[in-house]
Amino acid sequence: MRSAKKKQLETKGWKVGTVAEFLQLSPEESAYIEMKLALSKNLQERRKGKSLTQEQLANLLKSSQSRVAKMEAGDPSVSLDLLVRSLLILGESRKSLAKILSEPHSAFAA
Amino acid sequence: MRSAKKKQLETKGWKVGTVAEFLQLSPEESAYIEMKLALSKNLQERRKGKSLTQEQLANLLKSSQSRVAKMEAGDPSVSLDLLVRSLLILGESRKSLAKILSEPHSAFAA
């Protein structure tokens, strides 16, 4: 969260911390979720970059539109496995996946 | 596979290719399996580095000795999720995990 926004909310009476704090996540749980969100976000970027609808991507992945929507939304019912396999099918390399995984996701920044 | 060894086997009548070729894996499937194997290997290294038995690690992970054995063996019944969560609990960072994931695994080298 941008510190300006944080300050603004605090002024209005909100106690604002990280998402991890709010959800009472351990560092490991946070890292795990951050990784999934980073992949989710990238999946959507990749799809849009290729001008595909969720339906079309679903066909490529032999999945369904609703599952693609859940993947992109970071739904907890979606596994790392599915995200990784999907991105590989979309053409990501191990190296590029690694890069994605190592980069922080804005919603979780301290 | 080292090319000297490869040549030797071919001389004896073996048709030797990559593991991926033998198993008829697509590039995506290969990459996925390579990533799992890289994590498996690292999990074992981490465990041994801490001088833990599989039983002790299992307790840390709230899992069982047999599942730890399967994780380290790269058993197909083990998910990326489990490997990643385990390594995070063992203290790996997202960055170090990314590094592991991006590095090739010997058994799959072309």
Place this chain on the structure above:
DNA sequence: CCAATATATGTCATTTCTGACATAATGTCA
């Protein structure tokens, strides 16, 4: 060699993930 310890392998009930479907919500364009 024998014990003791550690690791591997097989199986299985329970839990979790998945694709599929229906339908709601949102967006787009004339």
Place this chain on the structure above:
DNA sequence: TGACATTATGTCAGAAATGACATATATTGG
């Protein structure tokens, strides 16, 4: 506005992953 396309959300039966257990197979130290 309204039809049409796209995306989001809820649900569920079937598939896959998980922990646990038994037991087999190393491995280690006398």
